[in-house]
Amino acid sequence: MKIKNIINYLLVAIMAIQLVSCDNKETLDSPFKGTPTDRLNAREKELNDLLMSSEFGWKAVYFTDNTQLGGFTHLFKFKDGKVDMASDFDNDTSIASSEYDITLGSTVSLLFTTKNRIHLLSDSNSFPTADLRGKGYKGDFQFLYYGQENGEIIFRTNRSFEEVRFVKAKATDWADLALGRLMIPNVIGAPTRPLFRLLETNDGTKVSQFDFSFSSASRFATSNSVETGSSVTNNIGIAYTPTGIIVSPSVKVGNQELSVFTFDAATGNFNAIGAGGIKASIKYSNKPLVLTDDYKMFLPGNPYFYYGFTIDDYIQDAPTNSSLFFTILNQTNLDLPSGKKLTDIYFYFNHPTRGSYIDYYFENGSLIRHNITVTEDAINKKLILVNRNFQSGGAVPAITLIKNLDDQLINVDGIYIKKEKFKAYYSNDVYTFTNATTPFRISTWKLN
Template sequence: MKLKNIINYLLVALLAIQLVSCDNKESLDSPFNATPTERLNAREKELDDLLASSEFGWKAVYFTDNTQLGGFTHLFKFKDGKVDMASDFDNDTSIFASEYDIVLGSTVSLVFTTKNRIHLLSDSNSFPTAALRGKGYKGDFQFLYYGQDNGQIIFRTNRTFQELRFVKATASDWTDLAKSRLMVANVIGESTRPLFRLLETNDGTKISQFDFTFTSNSRFATSNSIETGSSLTNNIGIAYTPTGITVSPAVKVGNQELTTFTYDPATGNFNATGTGGVTASIKYSAKPLVLTDDYKMFLPGNPYIYFGYFVGDYIEDAPTNSDLFVSLLNQANTGLPVGKKLTDIYVYLNHPTLGSFINYYFENGSFIRHYVVITEDAVNKKVILTDDGFGAGGAYPPLSFIRPIDAQLLDTNGIYVKKEKFKLGYGNDVYTLTASQNPFRMSVWKL
């Protein structure tokens, strides 16, 4: 063999040896040299160490479904399989102890293994609206670990694969939960403020207005543009803070997204500020943003029609039902025995023989009937219902049980009538009857 060929073979052999040596080194250094179980065990320790690493624990604002529910703030302090937990789910912001575990599956996950505040969101027997019956607040108590980002722990919920971030809590976060609960009344709307609410946005060149209705049980607000022909909405889930609220999804104003609204006690407004003159504000109005002629169907001489509210049916979920109406309804039923509770409220207009009246129906089939005379306030586009006597059927409860609701419907300053854009369960149109002076709103189906 020629010397030149021998040298070439030797060079090739040396190169092959170097490549094998490099491959072996990379193999030894590679994380994939570990078995899947070893990698999961390492990931498990990483998460457990991380959970215990924050001095004051972790905070998570959990929006379980921001298409119909708001956010719930939870605080966690982890150590050795034990967790101290508090939340703003209700007025009890105390700290409760329970247990957690790091579970190995297809990935590593955090599981709250014994009952605590987080489980209030996954209890199917506790639901804020009729539409969520059997679903609860759509929450989870198992969270899949997906690493870290700028000091935050990234999880995804086990059931819906929704991202949830834990951020490091501060000492004040634990005391602020109770302060956040004080914000609830401000979001609902103070009784000393004007009756109506709106969301107003300013993109720096144009001001836009949306009606605004908040439902406290679900922490969800609906707002629709009042501009003719516009279908723009800003329906948002709301989470409470000591200084205001955060919202999800964000309110879009121009090309900016606003999520943090600060409460102004002087005006009762919640204000968010962007850049370049961009703002959004939830504020009060002394009258409806748009006065409609929807009230005219109530007037004498029109065809016979009637409307109904049914306890326990989809109409309960109308975001336009005010807390005052709901509380008066609960108050009416609190003193009634089983079998006699108030179940339906019907408003009959222009009956061919009986005229106009309100019927309050009870479980035992009895009812209280209040005959009314209807007059028009054409200037303010309202109707005024005045007393024309009572009638009844069956062994009905005393009048005192329905008086508080009845008094609102017969507000001497009149009531506004508005056809809503949304439907509830059925194809029937939804109308809202709103008292002029008090935050009383009752939504009914047109039947």
């Protein structure tokens, strides 16, 4: 063999030895011990051991989408592939058993493999609002494991990548889960208290007010600043606790974020207290925070418009309908004969030949018409609806059977009218009629 070839072979051999040496050094110096599979297996064991390490299991307040939904409290007790679970999704807060698994993919995840309470949030056939039809409560039942922090397990949901934290549960959490649901009527607002709600914040130098409208179906509140020119909102998802509520996102007041509100039974307020005098309260008001001129288009001399509320239609889900309205409506239908239940309430203003009137429609096709005169309380920005007479068509129930409902609209105290910012499924504008002195409020679609 020529000397030149021998030298070339020697150079190649030396380079190969150096490459192997470097590779071995990198392996020895690598911060990642073992193969990727080994590391995933170790992570799998870490999570499973962690899930079973808490004596009373884990608690998670799961906000599936806090731009339109509130939070749902879940309790978990893990043991060798089995999980005992309870939630406050509905009145059934009992414990149910099912199976779970720790799965390996691009990362380690907790998967609830058989149906349990957590799956109620992912059922597309169960939805709280028309906008969520086919989406359910946007929940998940697979949670990607992202480690621990201050004793909490950090997950992100597989579908939407929302962060969910498991905190160690206490024995009282299981006992008190049902108590949280007793807070719901307090958030909705008691019928015996003033109708109007507001969120008020105080940063120590300035008090700001926001209107407050809550939907119990979605556990979500819309809250917009009432200050002229301000576009600040505090729209929040709400989760119930035995002593109050948790909100997400937090309400920012000054440089602090407040998320835990405690219920005060004496006033009906929910209060969150920060440091240095910073606080926020959800409270009641005896009149609307802002009196609008929306009522003026209903006065005589304006164009003809009509508005409708239909039972068992999307307008019934409007968060502005009050519990007193539904109480009176339901009682009215209980008192009506079979086959003659009330189905629709329509308001007509400035009809070219009939003037203004309210029609009550019944399921047998009959109706009661209440002809009215419309006047103005310009100082308080209200309409006063004054009785003219009743008419009826078909085999209608006795007029006295709708009296309690009708009296909330036709009275000397008048009604406030507001054009809402939201829609009730359809593109029609929504207008709300509110009794000026009682917690009665009905929302309607503008129909022409």
